[in-house]
Ligand SMILES: Cc1cc2nc3c(=O)[nH]c(=O)nc-3n(C[C@H](O)[C@H](O)[C@H](O)COP(=O)(O)OP(=O)(O)OC[C@H]3O[C@@H](n4cnc5c(N)ncnc54)[C@H](O)[C@@H]3O)c2cc1C
């Protein structure tokens with residue numbers, strides 16, 4: 209602990225964000241880094257607690273307490289205070305393969321558990337983490353690392369989201385030959401096609417993929433492993449196969465919308481936006497431009513749909529939230545907003561959320577395109593684009609069937625294991641635990657990689 213009184217002397221200062229009315233006009237990242245001298249103070253606020261709840265990473269009364277990756281938070285906070293970024297990086301990479309992702313999109317369970325937050329403000333662990341990894345990239349500390357030996361074993365990882373990438377990274381550094389199979393044109397999973405650029409720039413995802421490629425991981429995109437012959441080939445040619453295909457099945461909207469033009473699921477709308485913005489393609493999915501948009505649902509996905517609609521130039525945006533407003537209020541009675549709701553209010557004057565609301569009926573024009581939504585309380589809202597961000601119901605059956613693995617909502621394994629009923633096939637991430645978070649996907653990927661390594665070698669030194 210570099211400065212025992214740091215938490216008394218310095219106030220918590222979070223990374224700044226660009227003003228809503230400015231950032232809503234482009235697709236660039238909205239978080240801004242803070243100056244190096246301020247970052248040192250934020251590192252100095254960490255008390256290096258005897259029992260660092262921030263890194264505990266346990267489930268307590270159904271809630272996540274501390275970092276699921278057990279990041280060595282007090283150690284790298286101390287190094288941040290000293291400006292010793294090389295040391296901070298070496299401690300950070302011990303437990304987290306991709307701090308550039310978690311430092312941007314993790315909900316920071318560490319901060320919710322931070323002792324400093326009990327009677328004051330928690331340490332800015334999340335922002336400190338991002339500062340370490342971004343410093344490392346900018347100062348060429350993130351060069352490729354190669355395993356000193358080769359095991360001669362081959363592993364196929366199906367799916368290139370954070371879980372698949374973590375499995376691949378761990379096993380590659382252990383000396384196995386790793387091929388990642390991805391059905392979409394670009395690797396990254398929801399990091400690339402779900403979470404929008406302003407929250408997680410696609411250059412950041414590409415930068416990591418390039419590093420992993422340089423380190424020897426092969427990425428094969430545009431290959432769908434749910435095709436039975438292809439799945440059988442993977443089983444024959446690889447010593448182990450790890451399925452990390454996410455939880456792609458959308459939860460239904462709960463109202464008949466078959467054949468109505470202008471009704472979409474979030475995971476049709478968001479990837480199409482990435483295709484437009486990042487790949488200069490013109491997908492066959494409507495954009496929000498000039499339309500009255502209604503998003504059904506809450507959470508990250510719904511917010512990202514609101515923010516994306518604003519950037520595409522929608523005429524208006526509303527968000528239907530099933531639960532009552534009281535459920536979301538802070539103890540002081542205020543209503544928290546995330547980045548998308550802030551932006552919608554700045555642009556249109558009101559918070560976009562309508563609480564205790566759901567869709568009761570849809571109205572269409574003569575061509576069968578959506579023209580209005582009638583809500584549960586009978587309100588008629590003009591609407592030409594309805595986006596269901598109603599969550600995910602589990603993983604897809606086709607890929608499980610192709611590999612012969614048992615599933616219910618997600619792939620079945622013994623508790624605490626990542627091995628399926630097919631001895632050589634493992635699973636991790638949302639496909640295993642259900643719709644979740646990037647930090648959990650990385651944690652699952654790491655634990656799964658250790659089990660695969662034990663299966664291949666009889667022991668493992670992966671943690
Ligand atoms: C819009 C949105 C916003 C989110 N925002 C956040 C956030 O801010 N913070 C956060 O922590 N989490 C967020 N999440 C959740 C987070 O993105 C996921 O929990 C995480 O990406 C899961 O990782 P995964 O690797 O298990 O699966 P995914 O990221 O879903 O990756 C699965 C990959 O498998 C591929 N695949 C599927 N089937 C096949 C097949 N048959 N053959 C080959 N490849 C296949 C898919 O194309 C995909 O690339 C968000 C999710 C969404 C949808």
Ligand code: SF4
Pocket residue numbers: 274275276277279281304310311314315316317318319333334337647
């Ligand atoms: S990964 Fe998330 S929970 Fe863990 S230290 Fe980083 S921000 Fe905190």
Ligand code: SF4
Pocket residue numbers: 253254255256257260261262263281282285321322323324331333
């Ligand atoms: S709980 Fe907070 S103050 Fe204590 S070690 Fe963790 S980050 Fe530092």
